[in-house]
Amino acid sequence: MLLRPLLLLALCGAGSAAMVVSVSLRGSWRIRSGNGSLELPAEVPGCVHSALFHQRLIQDPYYRFNNLNYRWIALDNWTYIKKFKIPFDVSKRRKVNLVFEGVDTVTVVLLNNVPVGETDNTFRSYSFDITHVVQAVNIIEVHFQSPVIYADQRSKVHTHYSVPPNCPPRVQDGECHVNFIRKAQCSFSWDWGPSFPTQGIWKDVRIEAYNICHLNYFTFTPVYDNNIQEWNLEIESSFDVISSKPVLGQAIIAIPELKIQQTNSVELHHGERIVKLFVKIDKSVTIETWWPHGHGNQTGYNMTVLFKLDGGLSFEKSAKVYFRTVELIEEPIKGSHGLSFYFKINGLPIFLKGSNWIPADSFQDRVTSALLRLLLQSVVDANMNVLRVWGGGIYEQDAFYELCDELGIMVWQDFMFACALYPTDQDFMDSVRAEVAYQVRRLKSHPSIITWSGNNENEAALVLNWYDIQSSHLSTYIDDYVTLYVKNIRRIVFEGDQTRPFITSSPTNGAKSTAEGWLSENPYDPNYGDVHFYDYVGDCWNWKIFPKARFVSEYGYQSWPSFSTLEKVSSKEDWSYESKFAHHRQHFTDGNYKMLHQAELHFKLPQSADQLRKFKDTIYLTQVMQAQCVKTETEFYRRSRSEIAFGEGHTMGALYWQLNDIWEAPSWSSLEYGGKWKMLHYFARHFFAPLLPVGFENEGVFFIYGVSDLHSDHKMMLTVRVHTWSSLEPVCSETTKPFVMKAGESALLYDKPVAELLRGCTNCTRQSCVVSFYLSTDREPLSPTNYHFLSSPKEAKGLHKANITATISQQGDTFVFHLKTSAVAPFVWLDVGSIPGRFSDNGFLMTEKTRTVFFYPWKPTNESELERAFHVTSLADIY
Numbered sequence: 001m002l003l004r005p006l007l008l009l010a011l012c013g014a015g016s017a018a019m020v021v022s023v024s025l026r027g028s029w030r031i032r033s034g035n036g037s038l039e040l041p042a043e044v045p046g047c048v049h050s051a052l053f054h055q056r057l058i059q060d061p062y063y064r065f066n067n068l069n070y071r072w073i074a075l076d077n078w079t080y081i082k083k084f085k086i087p088f089d090v091s092k093r094r095k096v097n098l099v100f101e102g103v104d105t106v107t108v109v110l111l112n113n114v115p116v117g118e119t120d121n122t123f124r125s126y127s128f129d130i131t132h133v134v135q136a137v138n139i140i141e142v143h144f145q146s147p148v149i150y151a152d153q154r155s156k157v158h159t160h161y162s163v164p165p166n167c168p169p170r171v172q173d174g175e176c177h178v179n180f181i182r183k184a185q186c187s188f189s190w191d192w193g194p195s196f197p198t199q200g201i202w203k204d205v206r207i208e209a210y211n212i213c214h215l216n217y218f219t220f221t222p223v224y225d226n227n228i229q230e231w232n233l234e235i236e237s238s239f240d241v242i243s244s245k246p247v248l249g250q251a252i253i254a255i256p257e258l259k260i261q262q263t264n265s266v267e268l269h270h271g272e273r274i275v276k277l278f279v280k281i282d283k284s285v286t287i288e289t290w291w292p293h294g295h296g297n298q299t300g301y302n303m304t305v306l307f308k309l310d311g312g313l314s315f316e317k318s319a320k321v322y323f324r325t326v327e328l329i330e331e332p333i334k335g336s337h338g339l340s341f342y343f344k345i346n347g348l349p350i351f352l353k354g355s356n357w358i359p360a361d362s363f364q365d366r367v368t369s370a371l372l373r374l375l376l377q378s379v380v381d382a383n384m385n386v387l388r389v390w391g392g393g394i395y396e397q398d399a400f401y402e403l404c405d406e407l408g409i410m411v412w413q414d415f416m417f418a419c420a421l422y423p424t425d426q427d428f429m430d431s432v433r434a435e436v437a438y439q440v441r442r443l444k445s446h447p448s449i450i451t452w453s454g455n456n457e458n459e460a461a462l463v464l465n466w467y468d469i470q471s472s473h474l475s476t477y478i479d480d481y482v483t484l485y486v487k488n489i490r491r492i493v494f495e496g497d498q499t500r501p502f503i504t505s506s507p508t509n510g511a512k513s514t515a516e517g518w519l520s521e522n523p524y525d526p527n528y529g530d531v532h533f534y535d536y537v538g539d540c541w542n543w544k545i546f547p548k549a550r551f552v553s554e555y556g557y558q559s560w561p562s563f564s565t566l567e568k569v570s571s572k573e574d575w576s577y578e579s580k581f582a583h584h585r586q587h588f589t590d591g592n593y594k595m596l597h598q599a600e601l602h603f604k605l606p607q608s609a610d611q612l613r614k615f616k617d618t619i620y621l622t623q624v625m626q627a628q629c630v631k632t633e634t635e636f637y638r639r640s641r642s643e644i645a646f647g648e649g650h651t652m653g654a655l656y657w658q659l660n661d662i663w664e665a666p667s668w669s670s671l672e673y674g675g676k677w678k679m680l681h682y683f684a685r686h687f688f689a690p691l692l693p694v695g696f697e698n699e700g701v702f703f704i705y706g707v708s709d710l711h712s713d714h715k716m717m718l719t720v721r722v723h724t725w726s727s728l729e730p731v732c733s734e735t736t737k738p739f740v741m742k743a744g745e746s747a748l749l750y751d752k753p754v755a756e757l758l759r760g761c762t763n764c765t766r767q768s769c770v771v772s773f774y775l776s777t778d779r780e781p782l783s784p785t786n787y788h789f790l791s792s793p794k795e796a797k798g799l800h801k802a803n804i805t806a807t808i809s810q811q812g813d814t815f816v817f818h819l820k821t822s823a824v825a826p827f828v829w830l831d832v833g834s835i836p837g838r839f840s841d842n843g844f845l846m847t848e849k850t851r852t853v854f855f856y857p858w859k860p861t862n863e864s865e866l867e868r869a870f871h872v873t874s875l876a877d878i879y
Contacts, residue, residue: 020214020313021088023207025140034077046365047104047200048078048144061362062569062663062673065584067194068173074197075149080142086134086207093209095242096134100126102203105183106145112138121182121431122202123395123416124438127216134207144199147181148188154180154423161476163423164467172587179420182431184359185392186418191588192658192667196362203397213241213268215315218305219441221499222323231287231323233279235305241268249309251277255321257301258285266307277305289346290322290447292385293408294690294709298322300405322405322447328501330511330528335644338527341510341550342652343450345410349744351641351709352410352653353688354379354386355670356554359393359662369399374675374858375660376403378838382670382681383688386410388506388553388655391456392418395439404448411448412553412655414506415439415489417455421462424480429488436489440496452493452502454485457532459505459513460523478519486518506553507532526550526648532657536594539601540629541792543636543696548648552637556657556668558588558595559626559680560619564833565672569664576611577618585665592666599625602792606878617878622666624827624875627679627843630656630670634687635694639705641746656684675836675858679829679843686784691741693718693749693773695788702757702788704750704773706741713740716782718749720773722761723847725824726798730847731769732761741775754790766790767797770824772847787845793826793875801876802846804828808863808870815855815866821846825874833869835861846874 031042031051042051052058052073061070090096098111103119109128110116112135117128155163155177168174174189175197189195208214216238223232233253241247247268254261264277281287288299300320307315327344343350360367360375379387387404389396391414404411415436422428443449461467462481469477485504493502503510509520509528524531526547532554538545540557560566563575574581577592586592596605599621606617633656640651661673670681686692690709695702704718717738721730736750750773757771758764769790775783793799802825807818817830817839825846830839830853837857844851855866 020208020210020315021093023087023209025082025084025205025207029080029082029201032079032081034079042080042200043365044080044082044201044205045102045203047198047202047363048073049196049198050200050363050365060569061196062194064570064574064581067196071195074175074195074199075146077146077149078144078199080144080201081139083137083139085137088209090134090136090209092211094131094211095129095214095240096131096207096209097214098128098130098140098205098207100201100203100205102201103142104198104200104202105147105181106150108143110141110143113141120427121435122184123182123435124431125203130207142201147183147197147199148175151175151177151181151188158423158425161473163421164469165420169589171589173584179422180428182416182428182435184394185416185420186359186662187362189587190392191591192358192665192669193587193662194362194665198363200365202364210240210242212243212311212313213239213247213309215307215317216240216272217441218317218319220303220319220321220445221497222321223499224323224325230283231281233281233321235277235279237275237277237305237307239268239273239275241270241273243268244270247310247313249307249313251275252306252308253277253279253303254306255279255301255303258287266309268309287323290324290405291408292345292350292410293380294383294385295345295348295350295408295711298406298408319445320405321445324447326450326500328451328503328510333644333650336527336647336650338525338550338647339511340650340652341529342650343410345450348711349652350385350410351638351744352386352412352551352655353638353709354384354388354409354655355659355684356655356657357387357389357393357396357659360660362662364394364397367397369403371675372397372400372403375671376400376407376409378671378675378677378681379409379659380407381838382684383690384409384684386412386450386653386655387659388412388414388453390414390418390658391416391453391506395443398442401443401446401448405446409448410450411446412451412453412506413443413449414453414456417458417484419457419461421458421467421477421480422484424483429484432484433488433492436492437496440493444497444499449500451500452497453506454489454502454504456506458485459508459519460532463519463521463523478517482518503529506530530653536598540598540625541602541632541789543632546633546636548640548643548645549637549651551651551653553653553655554657555630555633555654557598557626557629558591558666558668559622559678560595560666561661561664561669561672561678562623562676562831563616563619564831565664565674565676566619568834575615577615587665595622595625595666598629602628602789602794603875604794604879608878617873620829620873621878623679623829624843626668627683630680631683631687634684635692636696638687638692638707639694639696639746641707643746677838677842679827682839682842682844685841686786689784691775691783693775693783693786694746695771695773695786697754697788700754702750702752702754702771703748705746706749706775707746708741708743710741710743712743714782715740716775716777718773718775720750720771721847722757722764722769722771723824724764724768724798725770725796726768726800728821728824728847728849731764758790765797767795770826770845770847772845799824799826799876801879802828802874804846804872804874806830806870806872808866810863813857815857815861815863817853817855819846819851819853819872820849821851825876827875829873831869831871831873832866833871835859835866835869837861
């Protein structure tokens with residue numbers, strides 16, 4: 001079948017000879033297996049797994065044990081084939097290029113049986129000159145090599161020393177030597193994800209033809225000159241000029257809202273030419289800056305840049321320009337021997353509240369802009385202002401960063417190196433340099449990106465010797481580390497972008513690591529840089545186990561996703577915590593046991609004789625445990641904002657691991673695969689609130705701190721209430737005198753010995769009572785209501801099974817759940833199964849007889865559908 005490609009024309013004048021023609025080859029292709037036994041239709045952008053699935057030749061790859069059953073797909077060498085006509089006279093074009101925006105990963109490209117190029121890096125674009133090969137009718141073939149076999153071969157060629165780790169832990173069911181191939185590192189497996197090493201053309205592919213010149217890329221950077229307090233705009237464009245004569249013309253820059261209309265003369269000579277334009281923005285023009293979510297507006301300005309060149313040739317680019325400054329502040333702190341580590345945006349210190357982002361799917365063609373919007377809207381809906389794009393996945397698609405710009409989500413951008421050492425041979429380094437230059441150029445105009453980070457945990461891996469390297473060989477690996485991240489990546493970043501900071505690794509000691517030759521003796525030093533912290537043995541309710549660090553960029557606990565999510569990829573025999581499926585889906589060593597260990601410290605484990613009921617109850621309890629653990633830890637970091645204790649503190653960032661899921665399995669995420677909120681995500685909405693009271697105990701004294709992310713001081717009061725588990729009426733309550741909560745600070749608001757607090761409440765003991773508290777004005781609450789358990793819930797006395805009912809009504813697009821309870825109920829969980837949407841609150845402590853909760857559907861639904869799906873669980877229900 002002859003396929004007609006999509007024809008796109010660059011903006012041009014009357015002269016057709018000057019016209020630049022762009023022909024997209026996206027759409028229908030065919031793919032063929034290595035031995036030719038299988039040939040089928042495929043879509044581009046896409047991958048082999050998706051093509052097989054769409055043709056019903058395989059099941060959903062995520063179903064049950066299919067990550068093992070379908071290993072053969074990644075071990076084969078596939079070929080993408082397309083026959084197409086060129087909708088213009090190629091003989092009248094002096095230059096014709098074949099451009100791939102993204103190829104995954106190792107290929108040889110043939111056009112009309114002639115090799116025209118090779119690819120070896122998922123993370124960059126490729127352009128191949130096909131001028132002397134292209135015809136009126138063409139056949140393109142992209143021959144893929146198995147990424148698993150390629151990685152193995154590359155590791156064997158690297159004979160002078162090994163580059164660990166060789167293989168992932170067995171529990172991950174993964175593939176080996178992923179550090180030898182430039183594709184998503186997690187595609188060979190991770191402790192939260194499956195092994196699906198994909199092959200495919202995962203971004204656009206097109207043919208570009210021209211006679212005079214062509215615009216290769218266009219990028220820009222707003223720069224603030226601190227000395228004269230003035231904004232400038234630096235614009236960079238790259239042209240491929242094939243004309244032997246100079247090409248003259250004008251570059252016209254227009255930003256109407258800023259009253260900017262600037263014309264520059266342009267003279268282009270033969271070859272690859274960079275045109276740099278400089279726009280000085282008049283001080284008299286008021287510029288509204290871009291702010292993170294919760295701190296101001298995300299104002300942007302529409303800009304067009306028009307190149308009008310000889311022969312009627314024109315190129316026009318449109319973009320949104322945002323203005324903001326970012327600084328990473330590392331300076332001495334009074335009372336501490338270390339250095340601070342925090343970010344200033346537009347001169348204001350910002351506490352970074354958020355999480356870590358992993359790829360939203362193993363198969364990127366399934367990640368739509370609608371899915372990205374759903375996931376990123378959930379970020380700001382939970383009062384977050386930052387995501388760290390983790391270094392074992394991908395540099396995200398343009399829509400991701402555009403949404404982060406729009407929503408005010410700051411991005412900590414890792415380069416794609418994670419939990420491994422890497423080779424530094426010539427071929428590998430050439431590929432990395434092209435990747436980094438391309439990604440910096442592509443992404444630097446986004447205000448959301450506030451820092452570049454060289455890798456995930458590789459400084460720690462090397463210094464703390466995760467891979468048992470002999471000390472006599474250590475210098476070789478240190479040299480490789482500095483070569484890769486400092487002499488190459490860091491240098492390329494600063495050549496392309498000096499408007500945001502670069503750190504070599506996460507975690508790192510920042511300036512201290514730099515001073516120590518880029519590798520600090522203890523990368524987890526809480527007095528410097530950022531820290532990753534995990535502890536599944538210690539009691540997560542004990543805040544003293546957590547590091548009082550400057551910045552905590554990873555921490556967390558696992559939970560299972562909801563039954564409605566698991567049900568889609570499992571069968572009845574799988575619905576047990578001890579099933580083969582439950583163990584297979586857990587890719588973290590002893591992860592299922594570690595969840596139950598942590599839960600058992602404070603809760604009774606489910607004991608139902610009904611296997612399905614017990615499984616559902618256990619899922620619920622893992623989510624309760626995860627939410628409560630991360631709540632305790634995050635609140636500790638938030639209240640440490642303004643404190644120095646024994647030299648430690650001034651914490652200015654809390655990014656829990658992890659935001660989203662790549663498949664339906666137990667993980668550290670707060671959003672399930674597809675976007676359903678776990679209990680943790682509802683908790684995050686509270687513990688990341690801009691104004692929050694935080695309660696904790698120390699040496700028998702109960703303390704409440706106030707934490708404010710607000711920009712101004714506010715007068716308020718604190719109300720503390722005590723309930724018995726057996727009564728819906730508070731047994732005692734007290735409200736402080738009005739006080740001023742200072743902007744951007746944490747402060748002690750209340751302290752009282754627990755014994756004294758209980759003496760003032762009738763018949764209260766630690767086991768029979770629970771404390772709740774909130775901040776308010778005279779008229780209304782200003783903060784979420786927080787709570788503090790005086791004992792483990794498994795020791796609670798008077799806690800009864802609550803009969804909770806709901807009356808559902810509709811108000812416009814929103815549904816109202818009017819709840820009634822017969823008893824105090826902790827961890828009330830409202831669930832509507834697979835109906836997509838979120839509640840206004842969930843997982844809460846219900847201490848009043850009635851409560852109203854809203855449900856925001858993500859797709860059309862109705863009252864009867866919600867009533868049929870609705871189920872409510874509270875803690876006593878699982879006993």
